[in-house]
Amino acid sequence: MRYLCLPTLLSVLLAPLASASEVTFERDVWPILKTHCVGCHGESKKLAGGLDLRLRRMIATGGESGAAIVPGKSDESLLINYVRSGEMPPQAERQLAADEQDVLARWVDAGAPTVHPEPKEDPRPGAILITEYERSHWAYRPIHQPQIPASQPEGDGLNPVDALIAQRLHEKGLEFAPAADRRTLIRRASFDLLGLPPTPAEVDAFVNDPSPRAYADVIDRLLQSPHYGERWGRHWLDAAGYADSEGYNDKDLVRDDAWRYRDYVIRSFNADKPWDRFIVEQLAGDELVGATHATAEQLANHDAASLEALTATGFLRMAPDGSGSSPADARLARNQAVTETMKVVSTSLLATSLACAECHHHRFDPIPQEDFYRMRAIFAPVFNLQDWRMPKSRRAAILSADDRKLAAEVEAQAKTLDQQHDRLKQETMELILGRVLESIPAERREFARQAFATPKDKRSEAQRLFCDEEFPMLGLLRTGTLHLFLARYQDGDDLKKQYEDVLAEASELRSTKPAPDYIRVATEVPQQVPTTRLFARGDHSSPTGEPLDPAGLTVLDRFREADFPTDDATLPTTGRRLAFARYLTSGRHPLVARVLVNRFWQHHFGRGLVETVGEFGRQGSQPSHPQLLDWLAADFMQGGWQLKRWHRLVMTSRTYQQSSRRRPAAEAIDAENRLLWRMPVRRLEAEAVRDAILAVSGELNREPFGKPIDVEVTEGGIVDVAGGTVSPDQRELKRSIYIQVRRSQPVAMLDAFDAPRMEPNCSRRVVSTVAPQSLAMLNGTFVLQQSRPLADRCAGDSAAARVRRLWRLVYGRMPTDVELESAEHFLQDQTSDLAGRNVEDAERAALASLGQVLLSSNEFLYVD
Amino acid sequence: MQNQNVSTRRHLLAQGALGLSSIGLSTLLGDRLDANPKKPALEPPHYDLLPKQPPRQPQANAVISVFTGGGPSHLDLFDRKAALDKYAGEKFPGSDIKYDNAGQATSIVMPCPWQFTKCGESGMEINAELLPHFAGIVDDVTLIRSMHLPNIRNHVAGMRALTTGRGREGWPSLGSWIVYGLGAEAQNLPAFVALILRKNPPGSPFWDSRQLPSIYQGTIVRESEPRIANLNPSRYLRGRPQTRQLELLNQLNTTHLQRHPGEHDLEARIASYELAARMQTSANEALDLSRESQSTRAMYGADNSTTRQMAEACLLARRLVERGVRFVQIWNYGWDMHENIFASLTSRCQATDRPCAALVTDLKQRGLLDSTIVQWGGEMGRLPVVQDRGAGKKPGRDHNTEGFSLWMAGGGLKAGHVHGATDEFGHRAVQDIVTQHDYHATLLHQLGLDGDALQHEVNGQPVALVEPGQGKVVDGILA
Numbered sequence A: 001m002r003y004l005c006l007p008t009l010l011s012v013l014l015a016p017l018a019s020a021s022e023v024t025f026e027r028d029v030w031p032i033l034k035t036h037c038v039g040c041h042g043e044s045k046k047l048a049g050g051l052d053l054r055l056r057r058m059i060a061t062g063g064e065s066g067a068a069i070v071p072g073k074s075d076e077s078l079l080i081n082y083v084r085s086g087e088m089p090p091q092a093e094r095q096l097a098a099d100e101q102d103v104l105a106r107w108v109d110a111g112a113p114t115v116h117p118e119p120k121e122d123p124r125p126g127a128i129l130i131t132e133y134e135r136s137h138w139a140y141r142p143i144h145q146p147q148i149p150a151s152q153p154e155g156d157g158l159n160p161v162d163a164l165i166a167q168r169l170h171e172k173g174l175e176f177a178p179a180a181d182r183r184t185l186i187r188r189a190s191f192d193l194l195g196l197p198p199t200p201a202e203v204d205a206f207v208n209d210p211s212p213r214a215y216a217d218v219i220d221r222l223l224q225s226p227h228y229g230e231r232w233g234r235h236w237l238d239a240a241g242y243a244d245s246e247g248y249n250d251k252d253l254v255r256d257d258a259w260r261y262r263d264y265v266i267r268s269f270n271a272d273k274p275w276d277r278f279i280v281e282q283l284a285g286d287e288l289v290g291a292t293h294a295t296a297e298q299l300a301n302h303d304a305a306s307l308e309a310l311t312a313t314g315f316l317r318m319a320p321d322g323s324g325s326s327p328a329d330a331r332l333a334r335n336q337a338v339t340e341t342m343k344v345v346s347t348s349l350l351a352t353s354l355a356c357a358e359c360h361h362h363r364f365d366p367i368p369q370e371d372f373y374r375m376r377a378i379f380a381p382v383f384n385l386q387d388w389r390m391p392k393s394r395r396a397a398i399l400s401a402d403d404r405k406l407a408a409e410v411e412a413q414a415k416t417l418d419q420q421h422d423r424l425k426q427e428t429m430e431l432i433l434g435r436v437l438e439s440i441p442a443e444r445r446e447f448a449r450q451a452f453a454t455p456k457d458k459r460s461e462a463q464r465l466f467c468d469e470e471f472p473m474l475g476l477l478r479t480g481t482l483h484l485f486l487a488r489y490q491d492g493d494d495l496k497k498q499y500e501d502v503l504a505e506a507s508e509l510r511s512t513k514p515a516p517d518y519i520r521v522a523t524e525v526p527q528q529v530p531t532t533r534l535f536a537r538g539d540h541s542s543p544t545g546e547p548l549d550p551a552g553l554t555v556l557d558r559f560r561e562a563d564f565p566t567d568d569a570t571l572p573t574t575g576r577r578l579a580f581a582r583y584l585t586s587g588r589h590p591l592v593a594r595v596l597v598n599r600f601w602q603h604h605f606g607r608g609l610v611e612t613v614g615e616f617g618r619q620g621s622q623p624s625h626p627q628l629l630d631w632l633a634a635d636f637m638q639g640g641w642q643l644k645r646w647h648r649l650v651m652t653s654r655t656y657q658q659s660s661r662r663r664p665a666a667e668a669i670d671a672e673n674r675l676l677w678r679m680p681v682r683r684l685e686a687e688a689v690r691d692a693i694l695a696v697s698g699e700l701n702r703e704p705f706g707k708p709i710d711v712e713v714t715e716g717g718i719v720d721v722a723g724g725t726v727s728p729d730q731r732e733l734k735r736s737i738y739i740q741v742r743r744s745q746p747v748a749m750l751d752a753f754d755a756p757r758m759e760p761n762c763s764r765r766v767v768s769t770v771a772p773q774s775l776a777m778l779n780g781t782f783v784l785q786q787s788r789p790l791a792d793r794c795a796g797d798s799a800a801a802r803v804r805r806l807w808r809l810v811y812g813r814m815p816t817d818v819e820l821e822s823a824e825h826f827l828q829d830q831t832s833d834l835a836g837r838n839v840e841d842a843e844r845a846a847l848a849s850l851g852q853v854l855l856s857s858n859e860f861l862y863v864d
Numbered sequence B: 001m002q003n004q005n006v007s008t009r010r011h012l013l014a015q016g017a018l019g020l021s022s023i024g025l026s027t028l029l030g031d032r033l034d035a036n037p038k039k040p041a042l043e044p045p046h047y048d049l050l051p052k053q054p055p056r057q058p059q060a061n062a063v064i065s066v067f068t069g070g071g072p073s074h075l076d077l078f079d080r081k082a083a084l085d086k087y088a089g090e091k092f093p094g095s096d097i098k099y100d101n102a103g104q105a106t107s108i109v110m111p112c113p114w115q116f117t118k119c120g121e122s123g124m125e126i127n128a129e130l131l132p133h134f135a136g137i138v139d140d141v142t143l144i145r146s147m148h149l150p151n152i153r154n155h156v157a158g159m160r161a162l163t164t165g166r167g168r169e170g171w172p173s174l175g176s177w178i179v180y181g182l183g184a185e186a187q188n189l190p191a192f193v194a195l196i197l198r199k200n201p202p203g204s205p206f207w208d209s210r211q212l213p214s215i216y217q218g219t220i221v222r223e224s225e226p227r228i229a230n231l232n233p234s235r236y237l238r239g240r241p242q243t244r245q246l247e248l249l250n251q252l253n254t255t256h257l258q259r260h261p262g263e264h265d266l267e268a269r270i271a272s273y274e275l276a277a278r279m280q281t282s283a284n285e286a287l288d289l290s291r292e293s294q295s296t297r298a299m300y301g302a303d304n305s306t307t308r309q310m311a312e313a314c315l316l317a318r319r320l321v322e323r324g325v326r327f328v329q330i331w332n333y334g335w336d337m338h339e340n341i342f343a344s345l346t347s348r349c350q351a352t353d354r355p356c357a358a359l360v361t362d363l364k365q366r367g368l369l370d371s372t373i374v375q376w377g378g379e380m381g382r383l384p385v386v387q388d389r390g391a392g393k394k395p396g397r398d399h400n401t402e403g404f405s406l407w408m409a410g411g412g413l414k415a416g417h418v419h420g421a422t423d424e425f426g427h428r429a430v431q432d433i434v435t436q437h438d439y440h441a442t443l444l445h446q447l448g449l450d451g452d453a454l455q456h457e458v459n460g461q462p463v464a465l466v467e468p469g470q471g472k473v474v475d476g477i478l479a
Helices: A008-013 A025-036 A056-061 A078-085 A098-109 A160-171 A182-194 A200-207 A214-224 A227-240 A259-270 A275-288 A296-302 A304-317 A330-349 A369-379 A401-438 A442-453 A461-470 A472-476 A479-486 A492-510 A554-559 A576-584 A592-605 A626-638 A643-651 A664-669 A686-697 A748-752 A771-779 A781-793 A799-811 A817-836 A842-856 B002-014 B022-030 B082-086 B155-164 B174-182 B240-259 B264-286 B294-300 B308-322 B341-365 B436-446
Strands: A395-398 A517-520 A711-713 A719-721 B062-067 B105-109 B117-119 B124-126 B141-147 B192-196 B219-222 B327-331 B372-377 B385-387 B404-410 B417-419 B429-431 B455-458 B461-464
Touching: A025 A098, A078 A098, A160 A626, A160 A643, A182 A200, A182 A214, A182 A227, A182 A643, A200 A214, A200 A799, A214 A227, A214 A643, A227 A259, A227 A330, A227 A592, A259 A304, A259 A517, A275 A304, A275 A576, A296 A304, A296 A395, A304 A330, A304 A517, A330 A369, A330 A592, A369 A554, A369 A576, A401 A442, A401 A472, A401 A479, A401 A492, A442 A461, A442 A472, A461 A472, A479 A492, A592 A626, A592 A643, A626 A643, A686 A748, A686 A781, A686 A842, A719 A748, A748 A771, A771 A781, A771 A842, A771 B240, A771 B264, A781 A799, A781 A842, A799 A817, A799 A842, A817 A842, A817 B240, A842 B240, B062 B155, B062 B174, B062 B308, B062 B341, B124 B141, B141 B429, B155 B174, B155 B436, B174 B192, B174 B327, B174 B436, B192 B308, B240 B264, B264 B308, B294 B308, B294 B341, B308 B327, B308 B341, B341 B372, B341 B404, B372 B436
Parallel strands: B062 B327, B062 B372, B141 B417, B192 B219, B192 B327
Antiparallel strands: A395 A517, A711 A719, B105 B385, B117 B124, B141 B404, B372 B404, B455 B461
16 A cells, blocks of 8 residues: 555655556565565575565565566466465565555556666676665655745745745635734744743733834844753754763663753754864864874864864764673674664764664665665774774863863873872981991991892892891881881881871872863774674674675665775874764765754654655655755755744744644645645643743753753662752753753653653654643643742732732733633632641642642644 | 443443443543554544443453562472472472572472372362462363463563563553553553552563553552552642632633644643543542452451451452442562572561462452452462571572473463463473463453554554564463
């Protein structure tokens, strides 16, 4: 069914190929054979039954049992009879569905046609065959910026986004919804760009701004806010699989220094760093600045640009890595860290399930198993299974210039103390030697002094006997045993204290040296470039076949201008990742820009133009607006890969500014709103729920960056930020992006609202509506705590004034008369009930409990 | 047929008695949440816990698992081996022993000091000295003597294997899979409950939904208050003040919904607050053991300090399952007996034998055993030879994942039946071997699910409890 009913969209795209009703080998038959049959009949080294199903002519030739098909006669064709009887494929779970069998039969009956001529040469035994049809999959086609339809009923000068959305709407007889009102719009824009609600003052200013640029000004202001990077950085951290712990096993060791990468991401978004640069830095920042494992630390401390580029490579260090946790199987743990990294790279930038090809050719997409390992070869110089470096050894210590200077000064002072200590100790040594010599007869003292002064292994036999046997005290006296001698003298303790105090002083002084921070880096060791081979069945202990050179996806070969170097002579490193990153950002790669703009779109409209944001292969969904996707991708690249420009374009569109109201007539045509005849209503993400509560309670600590805030298990058995306490510096009240992401200990409040588990990353968050969310809002400590300062912000002479203030803070609007009346009643009754329970300051507690109601309400938790 | 009746009874308890209109709620939830998201997803996928019709007629619709973590000694409880007496104190004459701790390993055969007895009409041979109450229910039990965890030696990996199918970390747990496949009959209680006695077992959580949506996560019920996180309002809001909050919240949300007609997610959240409120009532009711009669409490041993902890856990499990909870797992970690095994085993059995047997008896008396599977066992058994931790230490037995026993009862399984066998010394499973995959496939099968088909897609890749072809349904234990 899936194959016949490919959406009309595709048949439009592929019109020259064949009309939808004709069955063709390329479009209809091959996907079935690939999924069910060619694993044994063509793509494995050993050809089962001698039958190769990769080409039409090979099928006609057949195998040991003869021709597999008789064109025109499906009931005489072995292939059809075998699949119909269930004899083939032998595995029950692989058998063809009835409609799939029918496709094959119809194709044979139609004379087994192909659309394109088949390759002249037979494909290599076992090789995966990539057909022209597969190469023409929408995501693998070049990105061509489509023409914007010239004249529109809406008038010329239309935002290109609107032109392309309107085109599809009009085809279906749909219209845009009216524009949303300004209160709705500023709330929408504010949550979209900052993850925070607008303040009442901001709402008022916008609502009362007569300027025609009022809305554009709001967007500009939001884009300049330092909170923008915290919001959009979080989106990218989902894709990158950011975590503050190593995962893999239940030790789940803490990564003390991953946050440097998180801050780099936030800064990059705030600075509107072009994405081509952003990608190159993350994949190959080390190569960009010529750093190796040996020189990374020096470079990172040398200049800000190098530090930035090296910090960016933390991207390649985000996947779970259990290699440093004494895992049961060390090789397996290492291999797993590489595989997971490959998953992060391939889903975040290519929306390709490359990991499916780790063990065998991809079952659905034209990705041979070799592709996984060729791609892996790009990263192999960093992740060298033979000469593995533990997570702790993949770091660079960072000190500011001032701190380094300070450290050097402290060290110099401490060295002086060291010398003073050595001198004092030596003097004591001399003193004790004198006392030992006194116990030796005077006439032999000179001999004794000489014997003592002679190093042990240079002593003559006479000297040795003298020191070791005749006067063993002399033989025993060394710097290392001095304290034992001192213990024998009354003044010993004082003597010892003299030099030991100096040593303690030196150590004390050293402890004042500024301690370095670390960045997690991906670097190469130039002398250690491993060979990459395919692992049979994905088993890391079974490397097999010829060494594989680094390369991208074979199906995209035509977009690559040159082979990647295996070892670039102009760089201290291999240059593999740098070449790969430049290929991805060359402007020609068909996936990267589409994947990125689709992801951005998802964060404004709740879902991507391609729903499956992390999967653009055949198993993924089709773009709802292929032309718009391509237009945006092309425009993004031409516009310098800059996201803030992109936000302005999309957010000033009529499409984005629509109201979210449903219209029955439109709903009857497109219930899913795939064509965007209205703005969807979206629930706040986990972090936005928590941050927005802190923002309206006035408790939000807006301090950016820094070490993650620890999570702890409370007595009630709940994982909470710092166990539910607040320290004097209020770091626990910072934005959620700064909370430690411990894979094994997700913060209960965020977890309840679908914060992702990083295993290894997340392309699209689930949105659930479950009772634990409601329980957290009703009874959870966090909301209860925050409702009190919220109440305190709602000072006013009358209950009505307090209610109005509360409404404006939480909803950004005044209460209606009905709401005001209900709220006043509520306060009155609640106050008297609470006072009856001897609750301290019942009025305040009642107001807090009213605030809690608003925080729990849909109007607060959803964006219109 | 019986299933139907039991199911109805569960529903009555789960919903009717608690004043929940099941029709109203399921209609409210049902027409908006897509139970089985299709591929490619047209909407961001939504998941729910509504009861789902399994592909096959189920034999059971609930599971209580008593996870005796640490590895109860099958040789001393369920699997008598004459050879251990014959070779007592001598060198182990069999083939290689797979040790976990080679340093303390000896190869001196250690017999079981207790007598085994043929019990019940089935004549199942077990250690009735340590398990006198279990001896009374053997005719309701299928005892598997041929459990085997391939390539796994230690606890954490073993517990993962039994709860997630794999020794490696990071996969959804059995309970999550079951509620993913079946939903729950009670919408006002958690669908999957992990009852933790004392502290968490090492390597937990074993009730994590991992790649499955978080709604399939097990809810922790602790042995003391607060039993469920955020269940109860803070003291000053309890009762009327919180009800007043909920009333106003409902009013605000309803007005808001009027401005957004047809917005299903908003309706769902309104329902979810109603649900949370009901859950406060019904979970507190379900967790209130004082509602049990004195005789029932006595039957479980809840009135006795030795057995109270396990008794209360078993009682809670029964109360929860009775009210429509799908999967309850009691975590009783404390069976890892590397030294002084005979004394430790005696005290552990004293604490748990009566409650666990009472659970089966009680379920049977209430007509629930036919539709509930009770499973008892840990992630391993013990070795037939002495583990010696040094001078002054009494002997223990080391880990044995090569062969061990677990028992199951109810839910369409054979009663009074023994399946499989270990070798002469009880070291390796040799006959009718059951791996964790087979065990899972069987459990799912009895619940009407198909292990090969129960899959969830993550980033375009299927995740499953039982990989296709990996586990076989153990036909030999099906009634």
